[in-house]
Amino acid sequence: MTENADGVSAGISRRKLLATTGLAGAGLLAGCTQSNTGSDQNGGGDSDGGSGGESDGDDTTPTSDVLSGDIEIAGSSTVFPLATAFGEIFQQEHPEVNISIQSTGSGGGFANFFCPGETDFNNASRPIKEGEMQQCEDNGVEPVELTVATDALTVVVNNENDFATEMTVEELKTLWSAESAPTTWSDVNSDWPDEEIEFYGPTDASGTYDYFIEAIIGEEGPGHRQDYSATEQDRTIIQGVEGSEFAVGYMGFAYYSTNTDRVTAVAVDNGDGPVEPSLETAKSGEYAPLSRPLFTYPSKQSLAERHVAEFARFFVDNTDNEQVVAEEVGYVPLDADQKAEQVDKLETAIEEANA
Structure with a gap:
């Protein structure tokens, strides 16, 4: 091999x-x-x-x-x-x-x-x-x-995170945009703790990275922040988020679905209320805009x-x-x-x- x-x-x-x-x-x-x-x-x-x-x-x-x-x-x-x-x-x-x-x-x-x-x-x-x-x-x-x-592209946070288990598309954009580039959770939402965020995600060679920009940040926007731990190994994203209380990451649904006990999936609010990623919500189109x-x-x-x-x-x-x-x-x-x-x-x- x-x-x-x-x-x-x-x-x-x-x-x-x-x-x-x-x-x-x-x-x-x-x-x-x-x-x-x-x-x-x-x-x-x-x-x-x-x-x-x-x-x-x-x-x-x-x-x-x-x-x-x-x-x-x-x-x-x-x-x-x-x-x-x-x-x-x-x-x-x-x-x-x-x-x-x-x-x-x-x-x-x-x-x-x-x-x-x-x-x-x-x-x-x-x-x-x-x-x-x-x-x-x-x-x-x-x-x-x-x-x-x-697929239902999935954003994940640490299991100890009890404040950002639901996010709007605008909050996701703020988190990952190169323009806003927040360093603490309170920079994204004033109700969230003043704790430094750790970021994990795919590299810029990944289609998941490209799709996240298209769906969340906008292709004509400022681009994806680059000060994050980038990897083509989704297991590394899981490990990073699992190991840090204030971490966030994203990946394909398949990797989350086999690690549901290790990290928490974020429900995404596209204007009609928060929707959790699942096979059912991806198939129905409810999980927008991250079904692909x-x-x-x-x-x-x-x-x-x-x-x-x-x-x-x-x-x-x-x-x-x-x-x-x-x-x-x-x-x-x-x-x-x-x-x-x-x-x-x-x-x-x-x-x-x-x-």
Whole structure:
């Protein structure tokens, strides 16, 4: 196993979802998906069981019964546990496929790995930017945007904090804006204690960072404060907030959902009263403005490789899997219409890649 710069082992879930839970390996997803991958052992992509049909490449190119090859994935720390969950189960189904996943941040993944053509997928917690699209185009890489879940970006405080468990969007903006840059809680709200704030959050390579600016600070505003402990490791944010009574941080909901005893989630008031982050409030849209879509971007060029295309199908075919996406990882699954749209988009891309 290899490790990225932040010490995240490629191919291993931070939560070790599949090693210890009742997923029972490949059996669970094999029963929940209509993906071609479920029948590759009996004839690969030529099976009639695929959700999106067969590509031209499968019709004209002889294939073996066994999928094999390497798949390189980088990008969002938020999407990391979902990609890892599906990757590990896919490898149980197809042990000769090696899937390596790095948590580099959405922007770090695009700039340093995906757009230079070094990875097959980039996970992202926000849409690809115009500059990243241009970088990819300059290198002959064509991203295919696939929505895979919905997240509730979560602000957390220490469990001893009994004063800021509810915050307005304006208070969050004051906390994190480079312009206001408060040093004590009383600088944000005069009713709060005159205690120094410790800040923890993702780096500027993170899609979570970008989305927080868009949703809370404003893209035309003064920008995100830089005097905070920045990391691509969400567990470090949890540890920091847990260890300091007057700390605050933010991250994807999945990491909070497995640490609810260690930190407290802040209910966000967007004008209609405070709403706590949850799968239900994210799905309904009540948890505004911090509900957001999550993405993975396969390279169309990589989709010409059968094992990459089959993993992409497997990933998308399971975006409506309640047990894995919601119960095990902690995100809102796609509904049937959303999934069908992503399946169609992927199948079109695979067909074009094999044309």
